[in-house]
Every structure is written in C-alpha cells, then in structure tokens.
Amino acid sequence: MDETWWLAQLKALEPKGQRLETLNSMYTAINKSAPSKQIVLRVLAAPELYECAEIGGAAEADAAAPKDGVVSVALELLDRCMYLMVPETDVEQLPQLLNRGLTHTNPAVRSRVLSLLNRELERQVRSGQVHQLPNNELLFLVLDELKQAETEASAVAIKILSIVLVQRLNDAGVQAKLVELLQQNEIVRCRAYELAVNLAKTSASSLGSVEFMLDAALSELDNDDVLLQASVMEILVPLAEQNHGLSYMERRQVFDVISNRVQRLEENPLDALLVPSIMKFFGKIAAVQPQKIIVGYSHMLICLFEQLQSEDETILPTALDTLPNLAGTPQGKMLLHLNFQPAMERTLMKYGAYTKKLSAPIKVRLLNSLDVIYAMETPPTKEIDNVLKGWYECFAGGLQANHIMDLVNTPFPDLQLAALALLKTLCKYRWGVAALRNTGGAVEFLLSRQKDLHKDVKFLKWEILELLSVSPEFSPTETVRFTAYVNEGPYHIQADLNIATEPQGGA
Incomplete structure (x- = not known):
C-alpha cells in the first residue's frame, strides 16, 4: 500500500464509527508488506490508535463492534509497528517513540512495549554491546511502571532496569527515583528490593550504589507482616550467589538475625508462621x-x-x-554426611514410611525431593557413591525398590511419573540397578507393553530400559530383551496374535 492509502486509513480512525474495520485493514496491510519507516512512525504517533487501545473508551469507538475486538486489533497493530521500529530507532529517539505506550492507561499496551524493549536489550546483551542512554528519560518511564497497581509488566520492567540502570546508577535523578520507590506500598517496595538485588549481584560497585535499598529490605524483617517478611527473604536469596553479596549479608548479620527468630520462638509464637519461609531461605542459600x-x-x-x-x-x-537444596551439590552431600549422618538416616527411614501413609501430592513432592538428592551432574566419587547407597538403604529398608514400585503401580499418572523419574536416576548407579533387579515384578513391569499407560510413563519406562540395556548387572539373555524393547521404541504396540484352530472330529 502506498503512502496515500496509509494516510487515508489514519484519517478514517478519527470518527468513532468504523474503527474495527479500519484497524483490521491496517493490520492486514502491515503484515503483507512493511511500509516505509516514515509511515510506521506516523501510525505510532496517531492519538486515535492509542485511543482504540483504551479499555474504557473502546466500546464507544464502534457501537457495532465488540469492545475487546477493537482493543485486541489495536494492540496487535501497535505491537507490529513497534516491532518494526524499535531495532531501527536511534537510542536518543526511543523515549519519544515509546512514551505514549509506556504511559498508556491499558496495562496490556505497556506490557507489550516493555516486552519489545526487553527483547531488543537482550539482543544487545548477546551481541556484547548495550547502547548507552543519553539521558534518564527512558529510565524514568520504565521505573514508573514499578509503581503501577497492575503486576502484568512489572517483572519485564525489572529485567530492563537490571540491564540499563547500571549505566546511570549513581546519577542523582536516578537515585531520587529509587528513593521514591521505597516510599510506596509494600508491593512496590518489594519490586524495588528485587531490582536492587539484581543490580547488586552484578558487581561490588553496584551493590554499594543500591546498599540503601538493601538496608531498607532488611528493615522489613522487623515488620509485623509475616507475608511481607517471607517475600523479602525470598527476594534476598540470590544476593548470596556472589561473594560480594554474601559478604554484605554477613556484615549486616542477615543469617544471624533470621536464624535467631527460630531460636526465640517461645518469646514470639507468631514467628512460628515464618519458620517454613526461614527454612526455604536457608535451604536456597545452602544451594x-x-x-x-x-x-x-x-x-x-x-x-x-x-x-x-x-x-x-x-x-x-x-x-x-x-532438604534437596542442602543435598543438591556434591559438597552439600558430603557435609550432611559428615555433620548430620544420624539425622539423615532417620529422615530417609521416615521417607520410606511416608510412601505408605501421606497424601498423593505430598508423596510426589517426596519423590521429587529424593530425585534431586540422588542426582549427580558428573560421575560421583567412590565416597559419595557409598554415601548415597547408604542413604538409599535407609529409605528402602535394604537394597530393593519395593517402595518405589508400589507407587509406580498406583492408578495416578503424577505419582507414577515421579516414582519412575526417581527410579531412572537411581539406575545411573550400579547399586540402584541392583535394587531394581532385586525387586520382584519390577523388570516385568518395565518390559510390559500395557496400552492404558500414560504416554510419559511409557517414555520413562523406555529410558530406564535404555540404561539397563548397557548395565553389566544383567545376564546376556536379559540384555537382549532390554535392547529389543529399546529398539522398538517407547510407544511400540504389539500385534495381537489370533490363532485359528480347526474343530476336532470328523465330518
């Protein structure tokens, strides 16, 4: 379509009568062949287009069209225009280009603008060159999103700011904006704390620039709101991933402050509500x-x-x-073995009992927990292998897989999948293969071609047999059967053999 056609369409958006039809024509045209940069800029500058995207005013735009239809097509058209323009626009012009979208009353519009901006920034990060911003205008527009009541775009805004804010973190205007966020409600403050942690992780210098925000987060731990305290603890966890972040937490005695809440439960019984969150906090730090x-x-x-x-x-x-956060790494496994072996053995024995008495969702959680504990990214040392074998024998009551197979044989696919996933992890160890081999009916179940099993269950069975087919724990005859099953594939259906027999007796 030529420039005259596009200008006519923009003119047709002015009356509030046939906007849906006009928007559809424009959207179809822009997808067939992208117009010139000048035309796309004209479309993005049209106030009527943004009016069509307003949730409150869209119904009036076209009485014959559904409200959601006008808004939906306007969103798609805006999205397409910005997709064409954002990578092509000089960084100095981005605030002018995105201003209307970033200040729009419809959170879906702001979300789409931010998603496109984030995509472009991630592309720049991958290329190794993030463009320097000439001023704070764009930053302030994105920072203002953190103050919005809706949550739709706040996570994307935090991603964007985590990339670009480092450039101007010590700017007085930026610092004032960050202080302003700390004066808002608790939802906005938590967004600010998450942003601060993301920035602090990048370097010790950045941590120093947002230390006042981290200190504000720590002060929330004295708040009477248990949910707020739990949220803040969750937000602070990634700070320990870097040594300079861990050093900050140690200087501020974060671990002591939080752990003391558990030691002094008698003084403040309400803190008992925080114990699960505190456990989660220490577990994630331990990871x-x-x-x-x-x-x-x-x-x-x-x-x-x-x-x-x-x-x-x-x-x-x-x-x-x-527990799997504590035992997820080789170092964690050995530290638990050296410092808490009796407690680990009692816990795993309890896990064995739990497979028979707790609700199905908790059993799935338990199996997933064990799967992480026994998983290893690299082959284990002999010492760790022995530790894991001992832990497994505590869980199973010996070297067999009866508990797991009992759960595999339930009619619940979620439970079957969790049990088979654990069995697959265990079969990466010789003692795990031996446990399966020692369990009556286990090999027969794996080799069966039951038609009524969930497709993911069939696939996990096939993966386990793939491990067994190369294990030295089985005889050549068994290995041949495993290999045949693997070669047939996970979803092979055996043909039914109908053998006809002639009736006995003479004619």
Whole structure:
C-alpha cells in the first residue's frame, strides 16, 4: 500500500464509527508488506490508535463492534509497528517513540512495549554491546511502571532496569527515583528490593550504589507482616550467589538475625508462621553456599529435620523442598554426611514410611525431593557413591525398590511419573540397578507393553530400559530383551496374535 492509502486509513480512525474495520485493514496491510519507516512512525504517533487501545473508551469507538475486538486489533497493530521500529530507532529517539505506550492507561499496551524493549536489550546483551542512554528519560518511564497497581509488566520492567540502570546508577535523578520507590506500598517496595538485588549481584560497585535499598529490605524483617517478611527473604536469596553479596549479608548479620527468630520462638509464637519461609531461605542459600549454612547454622538444620519427622502436611512441602537444596551439590552431600549422618538416616527411614501413609501430592513432592538428592551432574566419587547407597538403604529398608514400585503401580499418572523419574536416576548407579533387579515384578513391569499407560510413563519406562540395556548387572539373555524393547521404541504396540484352530472330529 502506498503512502496515500496509509494516510487515508489514519484519517478514517478519527470518527468513532468504523474503527474495527479500519484497524483490521491496517493490520492486514502491515503484515503483507512493511511500509516505509516514515509511515510506521506516523501510525505510532496517531492519538486515535492509542485511543482504540483504551479499555474504557473502546466500546464507544464502534457501537457495532465488540469492545475487546477493537482493543485486541489495536494492540496487535501497535505491537507490529513497534516491532518494526524499535531495532531501527536511534537510542536518543526511543523515549519519544515509546512514551505514549509506556504511559498508556491499558496495562496490556505497556506490557507489550516493555516486552519489545526487553527483547531488543537482550539482543544487545548477546551481541556484547548495550547502547548507552543519553539521558534518564527512558529510565524514568520504565521505573514508573514499578509503581503501577497492575503486576502484568512489572517483572519485564525489572529485567530492563537490571540491564540499563547500571549505566546511570549513581546519577542523582536516578537515585531520587529509587528513593521514591521505597516510599510506596509494600508491593512496590518489594519490586524495588528485587531490582536492587539484581543490580547488586552484578558487581561490588553496584551493590554499594543500591546498599540503601538493601538496608531498607532488611528493615522489613522487623515488620509485623509475616507475608511481607517471607517475600523479602525470598527476594534476598540470590544476593548470596556472589561473594560480594554474601559478604554484605554477613556484615549486616542477615543469617544471624533470621536464624535467631527460630531460636526465640517461645518469646514470639507468631514467628512460628515464618519458620517454613526461614527454612526455604536457608535451604536456597545452602544451594550456593553449603559450607556457610550446613556448618555455620546447625540449629537451623536440626529444626529442618524436626519438621521432616513431624508428619504435618502443612509444613512438610517446604521442608521436603529444602532438604534437596542442602543435598543438591556434591559438597552439600558430603557435609550432611559428615555433620548430620544420624539425622539423615532417620529422615530417609521416615521417607520410606511416608510412601505408605501421606497424601498423593505430598508423596510426589517426596519423590521429587529424593530425585534431586540422588542426582549427580558428573560421575560421583567412590565416597559419595557409598554415601548415597547408604542413604538409599535407609529409605528402602535394604537394597530393593519395593517402595518405589508400589507407587509406580498406583492408578495416578503424577505419582507414577515421579516414582519412575526417581527410579531412572537411581539406575545411573550400579547399586540402584541392583535394587531394581532385586525387586520382584519390577523388570516385568518395565518390559510390559500395557496400552492404558500414560504416554510419559511409557517414555520413562523406555529410558530406564535404555540404561539397563548397557548395565553389566544383567545376564546376556536379559540384555537382549532390554535392547529389543529399546529398539522398538517407547510407544511400540504389539500385534495381537489370533490363532485359528480347526474343530476336532470328523465330518
């Protein structure tokens, strides 16, 4: 379409009568062949287009058209125009180009603009060259999104700011904007804390620039709002991934402050509501700093092991998720073995009992927890292999897989999948293969071609047999059967053999 046609369409958007038809024509045309840069800029500058995208005013735009239809097509057209223009626009012109979208009353419009901006920034990051912003105008527009009541675009805004804010972090105007965020409601403050942690992770220098925000986050731990405290603890966890972040947390005695809440529960019984969040916090820190937590805060682990013995299904999910964080790394496994071996053995014995008595969702959680504990990214040392074998024997009551196969044979696909996933992980160890081999009916189940099984269950069975087919634990005859099954594929259907027999007796 030529320039005259596009100008006519923009003119047709002015009356509030046939906007849907006009928008559809424009959207079809722009997808057939992209117009010139000048035309796209004219479209993006048209106030009527943004009016069509307004949730409140769209119904009046075309009485014969559904309100959502006008808004939807206007969104798609805006999205397409910005997609064409953002990569082609000089960084100095981006604020002018995106201003209307970033200040729009419809959160869906702001979300689309931010998503496109984020995509472009991620492309620049991959290329190794993030363009320098000439001023704060675009930053302020994105920072203002964090103050919006809607949550639709806040996560994307934080991603954008985590990339570009480093350039101007010490600017007085930017610092004033960040202080302003800390004066808002708790939802906005938590967004600001998440942004601060993202920035602080990048370097010690950036941490120093947002230290006042991190200090504000820590002050929330004295708040009476348990949910707010739990949210802040969750936000702070990634700070420990870098040594300079861990050093900051140690200087501020974060671990001591939080762990003392558990030690002094008698003084403030309401803190008991925080215990699951505190366990999660220490568990996630231990995933990246196992020595710090397992050795330095033994009373936290004692509390965790007490929770795992409790049989209380309100606190077990978080506890079951926390233990694999502690035992997820080779270092974590060895530290638990050296410092808490009796507690680990009691816990795994309890896990064995739990497979028979708890609700199905908790059993799935338990199996997923064990799967992480036994998983290894690299072949284990002999020492770790022995530790894991000992832990498994505590869980199973010996070297067999009866508990797991009992769960595999339930009619619940989620439970079957979790049990088979754990079995697959165990079969990467010789002792795990031996446990399966020692379990009556296990090999027969794996080799069966039951038609009524979920397709993911069939695929996991096939993956396990693929491991067994190269294991030295089985005889040549068994290995041939495993290999045949693997070669047939996970979804092979055996042909039914109908053998006709002639009736006996003479004619």
